[in-house]
Amino acid sequence: MTMSNTGGRRKPPTIHDVAREAGVSRGTVSRVLNGGHYVSPTAQEAVNAAIRKTGYVVNRHARSLITGRSDSIGFLLTEPQERFFEDPNFNVLLSGCTQALAAHDIPLLLMLAGTPDERRRITRYITAGHVDGVLLVSSHSGDPVADELREAGVPLVQCGKPMGLGSKVSYVAADDRDGARDMVRHLLSLGRRRIGVVSGPLDTPGGVDRLAGYKEVLTEAGVEIDERLIVSGDYSRASGEAGTERLLAQAPDMDALFVASDLMAQGALTALHRSGRRVPEDVSVGGFDDSSAATEATPALTTVRQPYDRISAEMVRLLLAQIGGEDPAAVILPTELVKREST
Amino acid sequence: MTMSNTGGRRKPPTIHDVAREAGVSRGTVSRVLNGGHYVSPTAQEAVNAAIRKTGYVVNRHARSLITGRSDSIGFLLTEPQERFFEDPNFNVLLSGCTQALAAHDIPLLLMLAGTPDERRRITRYITAGHVDGVLLVSSHSGDPVADELREAGVPLVQCGKPMGLGSKVSYVAADDRDGARDMVRHLLSLGRRRIGVVSGPLDTPGGVDRLAGYKEVLTEAGVEIDERLIVSGDYSRASGEAGTERLLAQAPDMDALFVASDLMAQGALTALHRSGRRVPEDVSVGGFDDSSAATEATPALTTVRQPYDRISAEMVRLLLAQIGGEDPAAVILPTELVKREST
DNA sequence: CATGCTTCTGTGAGCGTTCACAGTAGAGAA
């Protein structure tokens, strides 16, 4: 009942202790803590020394209570659990965002909203002001949670282009169309002409744009678009495998395959292997993402690199800007073709 | 500069508004909020109605300021980033803990301490009392961060048995020794006698115990222990591949292989494949974890299932108990042999 | 010398809770 805990934490020093130690007032210490404007060098130094000596760390709750900011942000994932477990991209993004925020001394709250119940709970939590802003990752766009949060005026940055137009939404995305163009051009340069594609979901701009890039380049090269060479998946490994099997049935003469995610490409490799085709000899395979799935695959995947480190950094930058009162903005980052063994 | 944000969040209702609405005092509302003891049914109901009507949500900062609790806990990962990206187990654990905590309305802060700098920053953050407790995941045990936190009196629960003895540390682990025993017995039952092992790191109890289980069963079965059949790795895919190659060189007649993690087992499969051996015909392969890596592997891995859902639930339970003043405790959970194609 | 401006500092108030305490009312016992 009583708080006699093992080790016993003792009461930490307050801003008052620091002020007394430095021989100044609370106000001056507070000013040093927040930027140090209008503080004499003498006081500045005395306060810093006192902070070091007392081991003072600001009490964030007290600060938040008065500022109204929580100085923390949420990382919201509106994907089913399985996708989170399977796809290494989430981890890269999550880790990147955590670190970018750490540089600002802002903790990241992980919010997993796979079920409607969780979505409700988390929406309430966010709109109650317990976080200053939200980094949202969801491959399915037109997310109702996103709309609700935006309507409530919560600063929000999405990863990937969202569906609805609207300049009012902030997002960071890789240049899907351009990346796809690079890949298909590469496949053409290898002499392939019967190029299949397993696209992403066609209700998302990302899925649409990558497919658009594919079609554009073929058209520009004078290669006829064959609908039997086109299927779509949902970025999961299983859908890549299933999609590839459908393609093999519809177009057995396929000599190259552009798969819109590395994870799906892994599934594609499995299907191709089972059909007895050799990669890259019989069929060249290109992925998208350059996730760890690409290097783990056998053979290692040629793929389109999405600059995840820059994506997460930009997401954080945009979110902080938006919290600071700036308008929402979009950032599109360039991709890079990475050639490996599969082509 | 001014806070005219898009959408404009308005000031949320306070406990005062609820009190006025319900015709009671702040104290009564507070009591309803925290358990509802010593509150008349009439008041109880009036307050609940007022809360619903006003949409009141407690201000956690104000509460924390006075209680001294933060009502949030940290999920600390002291692994290098690459391991986090590669190993799906982390996600399962992370997701499980997040959800177990969500049931208590406690947010989880993600803390990645891959570098010494980050470790310092995060240790400071935690010891400053910004979280009430820490869930620690690290495969390398005897973690200096863990010791420092314990010394500071921070409630802490580790995943996996830590190195130093000491009843003072809380942890949750699967029964490594028993799981290994099951697997090796299974391999023996298939008629295999030249059973190799790629163990985990031998400076961790988990690594040691799995190897111990292996040796015990062989000895009990009257099979001689051959040191040429034993190597150790660090749970990464690469180390599984390298270890298997070493085994193949030292003991080419190996007819089964027990690998102490699924990720390493994937690497083992790659090495075996390259050496021209068929799995399971020439060599039976058993993994450990039953992570998504096991089902993704070709052939699908026979493995020892660690009950990650229960592990995360127990970690959270122990941590909350410890925060509540109870003594640290250890929980060992049973494993289960999952037979698939690789044996 | 007064006035204004800039730079710096201290002080009181208040953020929204919970907690301790002081009640009040009603029931039952002496």
Add this chain to the structure above:
DNA sequence: TTCTCTACTGTGAACGCTCACAGAAGCATG
């Protein structure tokens, strides 16, 4: 009646910080 006990309720004081304000000191300007 009077006292005690239980069930319930209201109130002031914190918690540790930031913010707005008031003022002091120094210096240049009128």
